[in-house]
Every structure is written in structure tokens, then in C-alpha cells.
Amino acid sequence: MAELRITDVRKAYDRIQALSGVDLTVRSGTLVAVLGPSGAGKTTLLRCIAGFETPDAGEIRIDGRRVATRGASVPPERRRIAVVPQEGALFPHLSVLGNVTYGLGRSARRAGRAATVLELVGLAGFEGRMPHHLSGGQQQRVAVARALAPHPPVVLLDEPFNALDAALRAELRRDVRQALRADGATAVLVTHDQAEALSVAEEIAVMRDGRIVQSGPPELLYREPADPWVAGFV
Numbered sequence: 001m002a003e004l005r006i007t008d009v010r011k012a013y014d015r016i017q018a019l020s021g022v023d024l025t026v027r028s029g030t031l032v033a034v035l036g037p038s039g040a041g042k043t044t045l046l047r048c049i050a051g052f053e054t055p056d057a058g059e060i061r062i063d064g065r066r067v068a069t070r071g072a073s074v075p076p077e078r079r080r081i082a083v084v085p086q087e088g089a090l091f092p093h094l095s096v097l098g099n100v101t102y103g104l105g106r107s108a109r110r111a112g113r114a115a116t117v118l119e120l121v122g123l124a125g126f127e128g129r130m131p132h133h134l135s136g137g138q139q140q141r142v143a144v145a146r147a148l149a150p151h152p153p154v155v156l157l158d159e160p161f162n163a164l165d166a167a168l169r170a171e172l173r174r175d176v177r178q179a180l181r182a183d184g185a186t187a188v189l190v191t192h193d194q195a196e197a198l199s200v201a202e203e204i205a206v207m208r209d210g211r212i213v214q215s216g217p218p219e220l221l222y223r224e225p226a227d228p229w230v231a232g233f234v
């Protein structure tokens, strides 16, 4: 767990300005939801944090260490940031245990850590199952367990519940939130779903046209929505 600080990050693809100066701080051990409509720049922001893209300007710091600045970037493998994608994150030929321990090297504590994170996501006892024998929701739980396993400084979740039906989403949201909290993870969850952001996050950052236009606890967005897109749903 670590503090994530993003300052004035900009990124363009040809003539499309995907990020127009993003400022965002995620305090150590908290979960922030980046909420915005399609095309707001959410995925581009995650890709810059993970190191898959290099910002054109601005900087990204993790616990004070600068990992990205104008045109220069620490490679993704040296940032050790975990990403939970929308779906399909698991290695199909590896068991649940194999998936969860994949990034843990040969540490003697890997079995204990795998048991801890599987318990956190409600899948104790599922170690030997193969991914194709799990429901979509269970697969996403394994993906979260795998992300948490190596104690990454930051966990990024990109619309992680999108492929699931409504009832399952609500349950999974609650459990994933609890798992992230219990493990003390610093996490950024991207979503276009207002209800999801309001229910899952300690803080919400509303993103529009490549900028964070408002951020704060969910109550603030209820009370004083600064953006018409937010005012429309609270």
C-alpha cells in the first residue's frame, strides 16, 4: 500500500486529447472510484498509472517516488501495480492456486498468502478448481485475490463487475470493497456506473473530458454535485 499522487497528467493520441491535466491523490489504504462517461479518459488514466502509457506532461508519484513524467516512465514490471480487468484475467490452464501464486515467486510464505487472499474474497477451499469450472463472479474474485497477493503498492480495477448481472454485481462490490479494506490496499476503481461508485468507494473522482472535475466523499457529491452529469443522477 502506498500513496498515489497524480499531478497535471496529459496524454494525447494524434489529435485526441485523452487526458487534459489530471490531478488526483489517492491516500494510502483508500479506495477511490474514478467515475465518468464513456470517452472521459478513465482507461487512459489507468494505463498511465500502470505504466502502459507514458504521459506527455505532468507526473505520477507512488509513495513520493516519481514513476512517470513528461515522456519518461518507469516500466510496468518495476512499478508492480496490479490490474484487475473487466473479465478474462485468469490463466485458463492454471488452477485457482496457480493463478493466485503466479506472481509470488518462490517465497516460503506464498501458500499462506494465497490462503489469506482467497479467504478475503470468499473463496477459501477453491484452490484446486480450474477457472472454467467457476462462475463469472468467482473468476473475478480470483482475479482480485491474485491482484492483492503480492502486496502491490496500488491495485487498479477497470470496470471489474461489468460482465456480471445486477444481483451478483451488488454482492461482489460489497465483498471486493471489504477485501481491499481488510488488506489495506490503495486502490483505484474505474467505472461509468454511478451507483457502483457511490456504493463502493471512500472517495469519488468525477472525470469528464480528460479532467477530474470534482472529487470527494460520496456525501459531497450528493450534496453539492459540481457537474451536470453528476447532478443528473444524485
Ligand code: ATP
Pocket: 013, 014, 016, 017, 018, 036, 037, 038, 039, 040, 041, 042, 043, 044, 045, 192
Ligand atoms: P470507456 O468508458 O468507453 O472505456 P474511457 O473513459 O475509459 O471510456 P478512454 O478509453 O481513456 O476513455 O478514451 C479517452 C479518449 O481517448 C477517447 O476519445 C478515445 O477514443 C481516445 N483513445 C483512447 N485510446 C486511444 C488510442 N490508443 N488511440 C487513439 N485514441 C485513443
